[in-house]
Amino acid sequence: MRRRTVVTGGVALLALAATGAGLGGPAFAEAPKDPRGLLEDYADWREAQETRATHLPALEDAAFAATNARREEAGLAALEPEDGLRRVARHYAARMAGGAPFAHTDPAGRGPGDRVSILHRRFVGIVGENIFKSDIFTGSAQGRAGRFAVDSLMESPGHRENILSRQWTHAAIGAVADGEMFHLVQLFGLRGALLAEDAPLEVRAGSPLPPAFTRFVAGGADRLAVTAPDAPVNGADFRPLREAVAPRATGVAVSRYARRRSVDGNRVEFDVLPGPAVIVV
Numbered sequence: 001m002r003r004r005t006v007v008t009g010g011v012a013l014l015a016l017a018a019t020g021a022g023l024g025g026p027a028f029a030e031a032p033k034d035p036r037g038l039l040e041d042y043a044d045w046r047e048a049q050e051t052r053a054t055h056l057p058a059l060e061d062a063a064f065a066a067t068n069a070r071r072e073e074a075g076l077a078a079l080e081p082e083d084g085l086r087r088v089a090r091h092y093a094a095r096m097a098g099g100a101p102f103a104h105t106d107p108a109g110r111g112p113g114d115r116v117s118i119l120h121r122r123f124v125g126i127v128g129e130n131i132f133k134s135d136i137f138t139g140s141a142q143g144r145a146g147r148f149a150v151d152s153l154m155e156s157p158g159h160r161e162n163i164l165s166r167q168w169t170h171a172a173i174g175a176v177a178d179g180e181m182f183h184l185v186q187l188f189g190l191r192g193a194l195l196a197e198d199a200p201l202e203v204r205a206g207s208p209l210p211p212a213f214t215r216f217v218a219g220g221a222d223r224l225a226v227t228a229p230d231a232p233v234n235g236a237d238f239r240p241l242r243e244a245v246a247p248r249a250t251g252v253a254v255s256r257y258a259r260r261r262s263v264d265g266n267r268v269e270f271d272v273l274p275g276p277a278v279i280v281v
Helices: 035-048 057-075 084-097 112-119 139-154 157-162
Strands: 004-009 123-134 170-178 182-196 216-219 221-228 251-264 267-280
Touching: 035 084, 035 112, 035 267, 057 139, 057 157, 057 170, 057 182, 084 112, 084 123, 084 170, 084 182, 112 123, 112 182, 112 267, 123 139, 123 157, 139 157, 139 170, 139 182, 157 182, 182 251, 182 267, 221 267
Parallel strands: 004 267
Antiparallel strands: 123 182, 123 267, 170 182, 182 216, 221 251, 251 267
């Protein structure tokens, strides 16, 4: 007797724009654009921070605490901090402070799910994002500015929905000063798993995936598929972790992790969560 395997898709929440735009769609509607270029830009930015720190840790901490306070007022669980998400949030806040458009989609067409899949090489899950900027800021009042940012976001129904969503398990705040203005990125995550080490950016076409894709320090998954971002995916595409292979076609691909949800007779259901993007060579 064969078991029937049903894979249900996880969806990334591309959070609300400052203009109040609606929720986004799947994590990867198309290939994340230029992953190598974004990683190089990120590395350059990290190096610059060693000599010119522009981020605002006290503001970030105050905004994080205010976020959890609002959740607790609503009877929701507090969110755990996520260091990798914080680095992604800081990087994007810095890019907007440096002149990139104030939007969830960057100039290369990447949304928050794409940025996390490229820059956070250990995260398996879905993400949401709120962004905020204000010229009501002095460097000596970072705590007040962080609380003001969260209070302002709570006044918008869409941003409030993100802050009070039950699906999130983790969050991070990135804030960067730009003269008398600051930009803030609030990243939320439903983290299904955390890889034990960074997944490599490149994998060889048709070859078994490196062990970095199959070892976890938190959470976990049962099966794994690496496919083109826009390819239809069904249960047959997923293999046990140690048997997963890279696709034969070269180009950008995404990892998808299937986590068992339930077993009912011959029917096995899985939730599918996106993991790191890769370049198949």
